Amino acid sequence: MKSYQRILSGVRPTGHIHLGNYLGAIRNWAQMSLETKEQLFCIVDQHALTTVVDSENLKENTRTIAAAYIACGIDPKKSAIFAQSHVSAHTELSWYLSCFAPLGWLNRMTQFKDKAGKNKENANLGLYAYPVLMAADILIYKATHVPVGEDQKQHVELARDLAGSFNSYYKKEIFPLPEPIISKETARIMSLRDGTKKMSKSDVSDYSRIHLLDDADTITLKIRKAKTDSDPIPSSKEGLQNRPEAENLMGIYSALSAENIDALCSEYSGQPFSSFKNALTEILIESLRPIREKMQHLLQHPDELDKVLYDGADIANLLAEKHIKEIREVLGMIPRR
Numbered sequence: 001m002k003s004y005q006r007i008l009s010g011v012r013p014t015g016h017i018h019l020g021n022y023l024g025a026i027r028n029w030a031q032m033s034l035e036t037k038e039q040l041f042c043i044v045d046q047h048a049l050t051t052v053v054d055s056e057n058l059k060e061n062t063r064t065i066a067a068a069y070i071a072c073g074i075d076p077k078k079s080a081i082f083a084q085s086h087v088s089a090h091t092e093l094s095w096y097l098s099c100f101a102p103l104g105w106l107n108r109m110t111q112f113k114d115k116a117g118k119n120k121e122n123a124n125l126g127l128y129a130y131p132v133l134m135a136a137d138i139l140i141y142k143a144t145h146v147p148v149g150e151d152q153k154q155h156v157e158l159a160r161d162l163a164g165s166f167n168s169y170y171k172k173e174i175f176p177l178p179e180p181i182i183s184k185e186t187a188r189i190m191s192l193r194d195g196t197k198k199m200s201k202s203d204v205s206d207y208s209r210i211h212l213l214d215d216a217d218t219i220t221l222k223i224r225k226a227k228t229d230s231d232p233i234p235s236s237k238e239g240l241q242n243r244p245e246a247e248n249l250m251g252i253y254s255a256l257s258a259e260n261i262d263a264l265c266s267e268y269s270g271q272p273f274s275s276f277k278n279a280l281t282e283i284l285i286e287s288l289r290p291i292r293e294k295m296q297h298l299l300q301h302p303d304e305l306d307k308v309l310y311d312g313a314d315i316a317n318l319l320a321e322k323h324i325k326e327i328r329e330v331l332g333m334i335p336r337r
C-alpha cells in the first residue's frame, strides 16, 4: 500500500461544486486519506476573491464546500477541514515566497492567461499572484503530496520550484518538495456542452456541469441535453478518438462504475447514445444521491459545520505557527515575544 506523509488540497468556494471536483479531486482525497498519516483540506476563500467578490454568498459557499468534503467521505475526525482565511500564516508565507518568485515563472502560468484573457492590464494582482498563495497553502504545512485535477499540475510544480529555490538559497531543507497526485482516468472531466472544455464552476451554462446538489430530475435533464455526436457507440475505446463528448460521457460512467471503457464499448457497441444516456443517468443519480442527502443534512446545521471548520483551523494553526516561526528565523527576523 502506498503511504503518503502529509497531504493538503483545496477547493475555491466560488460557485456550485460539481462532478469534476468530485471525480477529479475530492473522491481521491477520501481514498488517499486511508493511506496518509496527516491530511489537511482547505476551503480557499482568499483565492476566491481573485475572481469573484461575492461577500454575500462567501460564508454559505464556504460551508457548502465543507459539507461536500464530509459528504464525499472525508472524516473531520481524521482530517483537518478548515477555511484558508482562518490561518493567517498562509498569507504571511505567500509574501515571503513572492520575494522568491521570478516574474518569468509566473508569466508561464496558463491559468492566469486563461482567466485574465485579452485584457491583462485590467487583471488584478491577486489573480497574478494566485499560484504563490497556493504554494504557501502547501508549503506552510510542509505537505509532501497534493492531490489535484490536471489543471492544477502546473501550480503544484511552481510550489515545488519555489520550495527548491528557497531551500537552496538558505542552504537548509526547510520545505519538502511537494508532489502533485493526479488520478489519470478522472484528471479532466469535460463540459457536458463542449467536450473540449473542462467542466468548470465558472461556465455560464448550468447545463455544462452536474452539481453535487442536483436532484434526480435535474441530472436526468442535463444528461438528456448533454451534447453527443450522431455516430453509434463504437466497439472499442479507439473508436472514441476525436469524439470528445462521447469519450467524456463514457469516462464518467467508467469512473462511477469502475467498469473500464473497453468493456463499456463492447456492452453498448452499435447502440445510439440515447440508450447509454439512460444508464449514465441512473448511475449518476444513484452515486450522487447519498452525497446530496448528506450535504443537505449538513447544510441544515451550519453551527455544526462551523465547529468542524474551527476545530480544523485549530489543528492547522498549530502546525502553521510552528513552521512560520522557523521560516521567520531563517529569514533573519527578530523573534516575536
Ligand code: AMP
Residues within 6 Å of the ligand: 010, 011, 012, 013, 020, 021, 022, 023, 024, 025, 026, 147, 148, 149, 150, 151, 152, 186, 187, 188, 189, 190, 198, 199, 200, 201
Ligand atoms: P476548483 O473548482 O478550480 O476550485 O478546483 C478544485 C479541485 O477540483 C482542483 O483539484 C481541480 O483540479 C479539480 N477540478 C476542477 N475541475 C475539474 C474537472 N473538470 N476535472 C477534473 N478535476 C477538476
Ligand code: TRP
Residues within 6 Å of the ligand: 008, 009, 010, 011, 012, 044, 047, 133, 134, 137, 138, 146, 147, 148, 152, 155
Ligand atoms: N488552485 C486550486 C484550484 O483552482 C485551489 C487551491 C488553492 C489548491 N490552494 C491549493 C489546491 C493548495 C491544492 C493545494 O482548484
